[in-house]
Amino acid sequence: MxxxxxxxLSLAIAIAIYLQWRLIQLILRPxxxxxRYLPGPTSHNWLLGNLTQVYQSSNWAEQYGDTLKYKGLFGSDVLFTADTRALHHILNNTAAYCRPELARLGISDFVGEGLLLAEGERHRQQRRIMxxxxxxxxxxxxxxxxxRKATELTKVWSSSMAEHGEPARIDVLDGLSKMTLDVIGLAGFSYEFDSLNIHGRRNELNEAFNTVFGSGANGASLFRFLRLLFPPLKYLPVGGTKEVRNAHQIMRNIGMRLVREKKDMILNQGKAASLDEDARGKSNQRDLLTLLIKANMDPSIPKSQRLSDEDILAQVPTFLVAGHETTSNATAWALYALSIEPQMQTRLREECxxxxxxxxxxxxxxxxxxxxAVIRETLRLHPPLNNTLREAVTDDVIPLSKPCVDVRGRIHDHVKIDKGSMVQIPILAVNRSKAIWGEDALEFKPDRWGKVPDAAQKVPGTWGNMMSFLGGSRSCIGYRFSLVEMKALLFTLVRAFxxxxxxxKEDVVRQNASVQRPILLSxxxxxxxxxxxIRPYQRA
Ligand code: HEM
Incomplete structure (x- = not known):
């Protein structure tokens, strides 16, 4: 006893000492x-700093120069840099910069250690195989x-016109979101969500997905927030309602079933000649998950380099999270841009x-x-992600292409950063930079892609001289997928409507959320x- x-008692003393030590660290940090001497916006809120303004941060670089600092959580300094050399350094140095806990807040329990959140060797291994x-x-x-799915969407909208008359008032985001969910289901793992089918049956996975994401259980709850401050709290389980726990279980069971079925199918492939037509069709599935499992089972991959079942399973929610709303919102912004520039809509239609x-x-x-050009200009001006965050895992010196002047008037050609500091990668600010794209950077001008400015050649983005898909070894693996999907959608939609x-147009703004959705101010x-x-386009 x-x-x-x-x-x-010893445990309580250890916890008290740890809390005191963390508190002193927090107070001294600024x-x-x-x-601390970098220029940047002032903050009057110790707890949240400038975080509530981050979504509007795209013009900070114009105010304070390409490299600045702002206040993050608990008075911490966050580096914000739109300097292309600095960005190149950070994005290509994954050993020194990782995704911070703060950026994992909303999704970590859901996507697990899939490609989006895996770090280090585990990430490299997944990326190699995928x-x-x-x-x-x-x-x-x-x-x-x-x-096929784009055509199905035109049928849904046409039937709405048949019911309500022309032109029909339609929330295009809703239809696009259903379409891209159906696509990621089929192309991602040969799973039919059938969410575009208005007469369709309830879909278990779709409902579970909505429960998990709609519940806020994966959002920034107070407990999750506290885990940032006191990392040992991450070892305590996060509860969530019974409904959310059930939804997690349903998603896991469906994911496991899909992985198991695909493995069996691949193992049976050698016997394809003896299979009936249905089984042969299945054995030719070309979805991402099948390709990934096949690549993982290839005899040329050493056993030590293969992904575990758990890692493969984690890619199912990863594809859903990363590949669904990003593409639907980007396409919605393309339709927005084309609707306020009708002559461009006509030109695109004629081409298609x-x-x-x-x-x-x-x-x-x-x-x-x-x-x-329309897709490029949409993704430049309306990238689905405004920003992303990295954390310095070691002290580092970041080189700059444009020297920065600190608040004491001293000029620096580099920035020193401490281990544990956050870095904001300002996707939107770089994409809309007047220094890079010229004075008309905020205008939708697809023809600018006829001659890309020299300054844009230095943007370290993986595609299209922009940051929308990020750059370096953690850039978007699905960019080709989404580009062709967006092209197929716009091609089909502008030919039909x-x-x-x-x-x-002033009523439509970007919602402050991780994916930038259109929302109405009113x-x-x-x-x-x-x-x-929307009205049908009458072909001559
Ligand atoms: C317009 C559509 C899309 C945009 C703008 C986009 C953008 C991005 C960005 C900015 C990142 C980096 C996030 C970060 O590190 O903070 C990323 C990562 C990722 N994206 Fe996409 N994405 C799109 C579509 C897709 C699609 C369709 C898929 C899958 C089918 C996908 C799968 C992924 C994955 C798995 C990662 C993590 C890559 C890694 O860390 O190695 N994305 N995407």
């Missing part, structure tokens, strides 16, 4: 941070799924109609120059939406 008391599944040849094979098929190949889609905004309480007036 006495021994138990001594253990408990006075010792190596970023890269081939996202290559051009593999995406070419998926183009038919993108076009000149192709005499409803089902072009990926290569035919890629040969449409204005479609390509004419789009007008149903509200004044109806913020209704959540994200993009209402449009």
């Amino acid at each position: 006495e021994a138990k008391l001594v253990v408990l 006075y010792t941070s190596s970023l 890269n081939p599944a996202f290559g051009p040849a593999q995406i070419r094979e998926l183009t038919d799924i993108f076009l 109609l000149a192709l005499s098929t409803d089902y072009p190949s990926m290569d035919e889609l890629n040969q449409l120059p204005f479609l390509d 004419e789009f007008d905004l149903a509200v004044p 109806a913020m309480d209704q959540g994200s939406q993009l209402p449009m007036l």
Whole structure:
């Protein structure tokens, strides 16, 4: 009994010392941070710093220069740099910069250690095995799924017109979101969500996905927030309601079933000749998960380099989270831009109609120059992610291409950063930088892609001289997938319909959320939406 008391007392003393030490660290941090003399916005809130302004931070660089600091949680300094050399250094140095706990807050319990959140060797191993599944040849094979689902969406909107008359007022974001969910289900793991089917049955996985994401249980709850301050708390389990726990279990069971079925199918492939037609069709599945499992089972991969079942399973929610709302919102912003520039909509339609098929190949889609320019300009001006965060895991010196002047007037050609400091990668600010794109950087001008400015050549983005898919070894693995999906969508939609905004363009703003959804200033309480007036396009 006495021994138990001594253990408990020692534990309580250890916790008290740890808390005191953390508190002293927090209080002293602003006075010792190596970023403390950088210019930046003032903050009057010790707890949240400038975090509530971060979504509007794209013009900070114009105010304070490309490299600045702002206040993060608990008075900490966060480095914000739009300097292309600094970004190149950070994005290509994954040993020194990782995704911080803060950026994992909303999704970590859900996606597990899939490609999005894995770090270090585990990430490199997953990426090596997964890269081939996202290559051009593999995406070419998926183009038919993108076009079929885009056509299904036109049918849903046409039936709404038949019911309500023309033009019909339709929330295009809702339809696009269902379409991209169906696509990621089929192209990701040959799973039919069937969410576009208005007469469809309830879908277990779709419901579980909505429960987990709609519940806020994965959001920034107070407990999760405290875990940032006191990391040992992460060893305590996060409860969540019974409904959310059930939804997690359903998703896990479905994921496991899919992985098991695909493994069996691959093992049976050698016997394909003896299989019936249905089984043979299944054995030819070309979805991302099948390709990944196949690559993982390849005899040329040493056993030590193979992914575990747990790692493979984690890719199912990873694809859902990373590949669904990003593409639907990007396409919604493309329709927004085309509806306020009707002459561009007409030009795009004419280009797309000149192709005499409803089902072009990926290569035919890629040969449409204005479609390509519209997609590039949409992703530059309206990237689905505004920012991302990294944490310095070691003290580092970051080189700058443009020297920065600190608040004492001293000039620096580098920034020193302390281990544990956060770095904001400002995707939107770089994409909209007037220094890079010129004075018209905030305008939607697809023709600018005819001649890319020299300054844009230095942007360390993986695609299109922009940061929308990020750069370095943690850039978006699915960028080819989403580009072809967006092309298939726009191709099909502008050939079928004419789009007008149903509200004044000033009413549509980017919602402050991880993915930038359109929302109406006049109806913020209704959540994200993009209402449009749609009428069928009458071909001559
Ligand atoms: C317009 C559509 C998309 C955009 C703008 C986009 C953007 C991004 C960005 C910015 C990142 C880096 C995030 C960070 O590190 O903080 C990322 C990572 C990732 N994306 Fe995408 N994405 C899109 C579509 C997709 C699709 C369709 C898929 C899958 C089918 C996908 C799968 C992933 C994965 C797995 C990662 C993690 C990569 C890694 O850490 O190695 N994305 N994406």
